[in-house]
Amino acid sequence: MRQVLYVFLDLSTKPSVYYFQKGVSLLPRNHPRTRITSTVSTPLSDKLSIISDVIELPKSELIDEALELLVQKYKDRVITSGSKGASIFMAKTLAFCSHKGGVGKTTSTACFADLLSKRGYHVLLIDTDSQGNLSKRFGYPPQQHFEKTLTQLVDDILSDEPHPVTDFVCATQNKSIDIIPCDDRYAEGVKHMLSAVMLGINAYKLIVHELSTHYDFIIFDTKPAVDDDVKQVMLATQWVMIPTDAADDSIDGARNTLKFIKAIRRGNPDLAVAGAFFNAVNMRTSVAHDYVPQIREAWGPLMFEPIIPYSQDAKKAEGYHAPVSEKYPNGKITRNFSKLVEEVLNRIG
Numbered sequence: 001m002r003q004v005l006y007v008f009l010d011l012s013t014k015p016s017v018y019y020f021q022k023g024v025s026l027l028p029r030n031h032p033r034t035r036i037t038s039t040v041s042t043p044l045s046d047k048l049s050i051i052s053d054v055i056e057l058p059k060s061e062l063i064d065e066a067l068e069l070l071v072q073k074y075k076d077r078v079i080t081s082g083s084k085g086a087s088i089f090m091a092k093t094l095a096f097c098s099h100k101g102g103v104g105k106t107t108s109t110a111c112f113a114d115l116l117s118k119r120g121y122h123v124l125l126i127d128t129d130s131q132g133n134l135s136k137r138f139g140y141p142p143q144q145h146f147e148k149t150l151t152q153l154v155d156d157i158l159s160d161e162p163h164p165v166t167d168f169v170c171a172t173q174n175k176s177i178d179i180i181p182c183d184d185r186y187a188e189g190v191k192h193m194l195s196a197v198m199l200g201i202n203a204y205k206l207i208v209h210e211l212s213t214h215y216d217f218i219i220f221d222t223k224p225a226v227d228d229d230v231k232q233v234m235l236a237t238q239w240v241m242i243p244t245d246a247a248d249d250s251i252d253g254a255r256n257t258l259k260f261i262k263a264i265r266r267g268n269p270d271l272a273v274a275g276a277f278f279n280a281v282n283m284r285t286s287v288a289h290d291y292v293p294q295i296r297e298a299w300g301p302l303m304f305e306p307i308i309p310y311s312q313d314a315k316k317a318e319g320y321h322a323p324v325s326e327k328y329p330n331g332k333i334t335r336n337f338s339k340l341v342e343e344v345l346n347r348i349g
């Protein structure tokens with residue numbers, strides 16, 4: 001279910017040889033669950049030879065010590081280690097995206113985080129929408145202009161002495177969910193984010209890179225757009241979830257979104273659509289009866305089965321600044337979101 005980072009140190013310098021000594025299954029480099037961080041390249045191997053001569057320690061022992069340091073650093077996340085390698089949990093990255101506003105990106109992001117936490121997962125939320133609606137659901141109302149937000153993080157990245165990204169992570173009332181909040185200052189802050197991109201730094205990628213081993217899931221909530229900012233999110237995530245309603249425009253929406261994602265994939269070959277799902281649909285209406293099958297056809301197998309119904313619980317929970325699944329754990333919305341989470345985990349696990 002969890003993405004696994006295989007750290008391995010291969011002294012053979014033959015890129016085709018991928019192995020672990022102790023019973024860890026062999027996965028090729030391009031397997032979706034494989035992330036290789038440390039392959040000893042020939043120049044590095046040469047450097048290690050020099051160090052090994054100087055400190056009079058065989059090269060293999062040097063490698064083992066380096067590996068041991070990594071294992072110690074990430075010890076709460078190491079699932080197995082041997083003298084040639086260790087496997088470490090990596091967060092799955094997921095972004096809720098849609099060109100259209102009001103289709104349930106924020107509601108779904110909040111619910112997913114809450115339901116994943118109830119399944120024992122640790123989740124980091126990144127609110128990239130300057131409206132700050134997600135931040136509000138998790139105790140950081142945007143009006144309060146908190147000290148640590150995405151805007152400060154981006155400015156810090158551009159400063160002379162940047163701090164670790166962890167300095168900008170905020171706790172929520174749910175111990176299993178952290179958040180990097182956002183507020184209206186990011187409407188301007190996003191320009192700095194794009195300046196950083198010009199310097200070759202994608203702040204979202206940096207967050208994922210630095211925090212991947214701390215969480216099971218890193219989830220982005222995005223604004224209703226397909227602008228340069230959302231593109232940067234798409235370059236930093238592996239999976240995209242697309243909420244949709246059941247109306248005529250949603251058919252075009254499906255086609256446009258898929259086209260957009262196909263274009264972005266050139267810059268991020270890992271990017272994949274986890275799937276689309278219906279939100280806020282009232283199956284008692286004739287509109288829903290007409291459009292649900294047509295939209296299912298447009299998405300094909302990418303459309304998830306569960307339909308999140310229209311329910312006032314969503315708006316009521318919004319009033320309590322809480323995820324709907326937390327406020328109404330037995331409501332129909334929560335039951336269907338739970339089924340959806342199950343399907344998503346099966347698909348991306």
Ligand SMILES: Nc1ncnc2c1ncn2[C@@H]1O[C@H](COP(=O)(O)OP(=O)(O)O)[C@@H](O)[C@H]1O
Pocket residue numbers: 100101102103104105106107108133224279280281308309310311312314315318333
């Ligand atoms: N299943 C639902 N039933 C009824 N209202 C919903 C549902 N999902 C979302 N809403 C409401 O619709 C509005 C837009 O939802 P939101 O999640 O903020 O969309 P987005 O983030 O895509 O703009 C909010 O007021 C939210 O409470």
Ligand SMILES: [Mg+2]
Pocket residue numbers: 105106107129133222223
């Ligand atoms: Mg939103």
